[in-house]
Amino acid sequence: MSRISKPRDAAPAPRAADRIRVSARELFYREGIRAVGVDQIVNRAGVTKPSLYRAFPSKDDLAAAYLSDYDREFWPRFEKPGGRRWPDARAQVLAYIRELGKRAVQDGYRGCGLSNATVEYPDHTHPARGVAEAHKKALRKRLRELAAEMGARDPRVLGDGLMLLLEGAYVTGQQSPGGPAQSILAAAETLIDACTGKPARRR
Amino acid sequence: MSRISKPRDAAPAPRAADRIRVSARELFYREGIRAVGVDQIVNRAGVTKPSLYRAFPSKDDLAAAYLSDYDREFWPRFEKPGGRRWPDARAQVLAYIRELGKRAVQDGYRGCGLSNATVEYPDHTHPARGVAEAHKKALRKRLRELAAEMGARDPRVLGDGLMLLLEGAYVTGQQSPGGPAQSILAAAETLIDACTGKPARRR
DNA sequence: GAACATACGTACCGATCGGTAACACTGTCA
DNA sequence: TGACAGTGTTACCGATCGGTACGTATGTTC
Numbered sequence: 416m417s418r419i420s421k422p423r424d425a426a427p428a429p430r431a432a433d434r435i436r437v438s439a440r441e442l443f444y445r446e447g448i449r450a451v452g453v454d455q456i457v458n459r460a461g462v463t464k465p466s467l468y469r470a471f472p473s474k475d476d477l478a479a480a481y482l483s484d485y486d487r488e489f490w491p492r493f494e495k496p497g498g499r500r501w502p503d504a505r506a507q508v509l510a511y512i513r514e515l516g517k518r519a520v521q522d523g524y525r526g527c528g529l530s531n532a533t534v535e536y537p538d539h540t541h542p543a544r545g546v547a548e549a550h551k552k553a554l555r556k557r558l559r560e561l562a563a564e565m566g567a568r569d570p571r572v573l574g575d576g577l578m579l580l581l582e583g584a585y586v587t588g589q590q591s592p593g594g595p596a597q598s599i600l601a602a603a604e605t606l607i608d609a610c611t612g613k614p615a616r617r618r
Numbered sequence: 619m620s621r622i623s624k625p626r627d628a629a630p631a632p633r634a635a636d637r638i639r640v641s642a643r644e645l646f647y648r649e650g651i652r653a654v655g656v657d658q659i660v661n662r663a664g665v666t667k668p669s670l671y672r673a674f675p676s677k678d679d680l681a682a683a684y685l686s687d688y689d690r691e692f693w694p695r696f697e698k699p700g701g702r703r704w705p706d707a708r709a710q711v712l713a714y715i716r717e718l719g720k721r722a723v724q725d726g727y728r729g730c731g732l733s734n735a736t737v738e739y740p741d742h743t744h745p746a747r748g749v750a751e752a753h754k755k756a757l758r759k760r761l762r763e764l765a766a767e768m769g770a771r772d773p774r775v776l777g778d779g780l781m782l783l784l785e786g787a788y789v790t791g792q793q794s795p796g797g798p799a800q801s802i803l804a805a806a807e808t809l810i811d812a813c814t815g816k817p818a819r820r821r
Numbered sequence: 822g823a824a825c826a827t828a829c830g831t832a833c834c835g836a837t838c839g840g841t842a843a844c845a846c847t848g849t850c851a
Numbered sequence: 852t853g854a855c856a857g858t859g860t861t862a863c864c865g866a867t868c869g870g871t872a873c874g875t876a877t878g879t880t881c
Contacts, residue, residue, distance in 0.1 A: 430857085430858095431858065431859095446740060447652075447739075449650075449652045449653065450740075452837075452838065452839080453838085453840080454837085462859085463859055463860070464840075464841090465840095465860090466857085466858065468841075469857080469858085473840080474838095474839060525740060526737070530737075530789055530793070533792060534650070534733075534734045534738065534792065535738060537648065537649060537650060548793055551790065551793045551794070552794065555798055569804070572801045572805055573805075574798075575798035575802075576783070576798075576804075576808070578786065578790065578798040579786030579787060579799070579801075579805060580779070580786060582786040582789045583781065583782030583783060583789075584782060586733055586736075586737070586785045586786075586788070586789050587782065587785050589736060589740065590733070590750070590751055591755065594754075595777075595778035595779075595781040595782055595785075596782070597778065598774060598775045598778035598779060598782075599779075599782060601772070601775045601779075602775055602776075602778065602779030602782060602809065605775070605779070605809060605813060606779075606808060606809050606812070608812065609809070609812035610808060633828090634829075655867070655868065655869080656868085656870085657867085665830095666829065667830095667871090668830070668831095668871075668872095669830085670870095671869090671870065671871075672828080672829085676870080677868095677869065677870090
C-alpha cells in the first residue's frame with residue numbers, strides 16, 4: 416500500500432499524446448497519410464496543434480509512430496489468429512488467411528497500413544518508410560520460417576509465395592468489394608500442399 | 619490529295635497537352651499523384667499552368683487521364699510479353715510473370731500505377747479511381763479466362779490466385795529491392811500445375 | 822489588311838499546408 | 852507556498868496548394 420508515486424488508481428484521463436495517436440491512427444488508415452492534415456487530427460482528438468508538436472517533432476514522425484503502433488498490433492493477429500494458438504504452422508497461417516479473406520472482400524476495407532505507406536512515400540529516407548520496410552522484412556522472414564516448419568521443399572518459394580498472396584489480398588481488397596481475395600484461402604491451401612508434397616486435393 | 623483542313627503533314631511540334639501528359643505520367647508514377655503539384659508538372663513539361671487547365675478540367679482529371687494512358691499501355695505488355703505471341707495461355711502468363719519478377723526486384727521499382735492510385739485515393743467517387751477499378755476488374759476477368767484456357771478445375775481460384783500473386787509483386791516490389799517477387803515465377807508455376815492437375819514438379 | 826480562332830504567358834487569387842511564438846491555466850508534488 | 856510539467860488559447864508564419872482573369876502572340880481565312 417505504498418502508492419509511492421502512482422498518480423491515481425483509476426484511469427487518469429488520456430494524455431493528449433495518446434488521444435492524438437488514436438485519432439491519427441484512424442484518419443491515416445482510413446484516408447491515407449498524405450490526405451490527412453494535422454488540423455484534422457487535432458480537431459478529432461479534441462486537442463490543439465501545439466500539443467501535437469510537443470509530443471511529435473513533425474507530421475512525418477507522427478506517421479512513423481502510427482506505423483509503429485500498427486506493426487505492434489499486427490503481430491498478435493498474425494501469430495494467434497482468432498485469439499488462440501494453433502497446432503502447427505500450416506493451421507496458423509491458414510487461420511490468418513481465412514480471416515484476412517473475409518475482411519478483405521468487405522466494403523470499406525483499406526488493406527495494410529504499412530504497405531499503403533510505402534506506396535505513399537517512395538522516398539527510402541522518409542521516417543515512416545523505415546518502419547514499414549522493417550516490418551515487411553520481418554514478415555517475410557517469419558513466413559519463410561513457417562514454410563520450413565510446414566516441411567516445404569523450398570521454404571523460400573513457399574514463404575515468398577504466401578507473402579505475395581497476403582500482399583495481393585491487402586491491395587486488391589481495397590480496390591473493390593468482393594475481389595480476388597475471396598479465393599486466397601483456396602489458393603494458399605493449394606500452394607502449400609503443392610510445395611509440401613501433399614497429395615493434390617481435387618480443386 | 620484534298621488536304622481539306624489538315625494542319626500540316628509533318629509532325630507539328632508536340633502540343634502542350636501532350637507534353638503535360640508525358641511529364642505528369644513520369645512524375646505521378648515515380649513520386650505518387652498526391653505528392654506531385656501541378657507547378658512541378660508544368661515546369662517539367664516546359665509549359666505554363668493555364669495550358670494545363672485548358673487541356674484538363676482539374677488535377678484530378680489529369681490523374682484520370684494518366685491512368686487511362688497507363689491502362690492502355692499495360693495491355694500489350696500483358697497480352698504479348700516480350701513483344702511476341704505465345705503458344706498458349708500458360709506460356710503467355712508465365713512469360714509476363716517472368717518479366718515482372720525481374721523488374722519488381724530492382725531498385726527504384728514503383729509497382730503498378732493503377733494499384734498505387736487506389737491506395738492514394740480511397741474515395742470511390744474520385745475520377746482517377748474509376749479508371750483504376752475498371753482496369754482491375756478487366757484484369758481479373760481476363761485472368762479467369764486464361765485460367766480456363768489452361769484447363770483449371772476451378773478457373774476462379776487459379777485466376778484470382780494469379781491476380782493476388784501479381785498484385786503482391788507490384789506492391790512488395792516497391793518496398794525494397796530483392797523482395798519476395800523474386801519467387802513469383804516459381805510460385806505461379808506451382809500454383810498453375812496444382813490447379814490444372816499437372817504432375818507436381820519437385821520444388 | 823481585317824477578322825477570327827487557337828495557343829500560350831504573366832500575374833495573381835484564396836485556401837490550406839506544416840509548424841511556431843507567447844502566454845494563461847491547472848493539478849501535482851514537495 | 853512555490854516550483855514545475857502539461858495543456859489550452861490565440862494568433863501568426865512562410866510556403867505551397869489547386870485554380871483563374873486577362874492580355875498577347877501566331878497563323879489562317881476571306
